[in-house]
Amino acid sequence: MKKIGIIGIGNPLRQDDGIGIFLLEKLIKKKNNLPKNIEYIDGGTGFLNLLPVLSNFSKIIIIDAVNFNGKIGESKLFTIKDIKNSDFYEKFNSHGTNFLQIIELSKKLNKKPTEIYFFGVRPKEISQGATLTTELEKKTDLILEKLVKDIKKICDVSK
């Protein structure tokens, strides 16, 4: 069975920006009920440091706070093809901007990962603060339930 990487990214010191790390920690606690071929990675904000990590997996699932037209706490599973993004190629920062660049670089260098999923959660607030906002926190059980379903679906497809 091919290994699948689940990467939580974000900064828990920026309130809802930490939702990726929050959910990753919850998943690790539930890992006995999830497929065994999953590796869990706390990507934090060290994006360039993830470059060698990405090349270990053909398939990755990134959990992150994502700004899309939805309600706070709404989650969406999407692929890299769904993302319309044109202005990231040359603005190459080591963190602070765009994780997509690192994925792009990994694909160019190592031909991996080939399948990239994003599990995005609509945050309320991403300014300073060491906890999730109450509005988002209330929805974390539901979000986690959907995330687990989505992971199982993705893992099933990969068999």
Place this chain on the structure above:
Amino acid sequence: MNKDIEIGIEHVTRVEGHGNIVLNVKKGKIEKVQWQISEAPRFFEAMLRGRNYYELRTITSRICGICSIGHSLASLKATEDALNVSISEQTGILRRLAINGENMQSHILHVGYLALPDLLDVKSVFPLVGSKHNDSLLKVVKLHRLSNEMSDLICGRTTHPITLVVGGFSSIPSKKQLLKLKKNLEEGLETVKQLAQVIHSVIDKLPNFKRETEYIGLTSKKEYAFYDGDIASTDTGIFQKYKDYKEIMKEYFVPQSTALHAKHNRDSYMVGALARYNLNSEQLHKEAKNTADLLNLKPICYNPYMNNIAQLVEFVHNIEDSIIQIDKLIKNGIKDEKPADVKIKQGRGVGIIEVPRGILVHDYTLNEKGKCTKANCIIPTNQNHANIQKDMEALVPGILNETKEKIELTLEMLVRAYDPCISCSTHYLNVKFV
């Protein structure tokens, strides 16, 4: 020379965070040259207040995705200082390995992905893929992977470590794992020497600019200081009252910046790899000294662009030092130690270490319940902002005859040479679904 130049570079690329360069020249006269920081300040110290002593490391490790090990270690040193906790020799060695791993990680990331494109005349690392420089890029990736594996083994994770705790380590690597790491480090040493040859072949792309300034960092009689040492200045020598670090690092605000600036004996000073090299070059290990010779780095070096070279030299030193530390651990016999006991008490503690971008201070006051009542963190990049500004002021008159593009590139390369970590925080992905 009577020309007008207007440069307004917003968000210098290939640096961490947001900084702007502004240059206005009217009829050959410089009206404004400014290094501006536009990031919102982040108030980490406020987040620490009211937290238990054992939580401080976890919180501060999230300040930066690149220097998370460094912030963890400074935090632990400050906490242990406040609580009078002594660490074992083995913990000291493992922490030195942790700091070597992070320094290697950060330096190879900066030299290989962010600075190398300037030397190879491309705008970013992407065009190097599949080019005649592909092999050099693969060497960078290999060294990056080695640094990550080292951090993973010692700290439990590539970034945002988990095994570093107050008084020691929550998990200790096995002899087998350490011997495997040693073998990989030995291979890595050969790879980085090859990379140094590549950089040697393009080193004349680094501008030949010099400005005398003060260099500040840790120094120690025992070693090239990263984890322990006294604060030292190339102007005023050793300063042993570590808890009075504010006498050296005098922070102040300037109108064009949201970040604090700092000065000491002059109107600015520099911290980081070049500062450490200028203070401690004699204590580098053999291959690191050879690399410095190859790349024509000699103390005292007043060219800030050579910070990139000092980073590569330190990378070599960190590999050599890690091999020495692993040998020590194996010779001593690896013990399954538990972290030292902690007795909660009131007190103030200061932890000072060297992180990739320079000297870092964490200063905590704990109450009788072990909760933090006051915190102060002095970040290396803030200490460098004034020096970047002063360098720009000295550099610009000498390059006004160049094209606008060349002036822009020279100024951007200057900022990048400092490897500033302007903002080590959030990212935000905006997605429009089709």
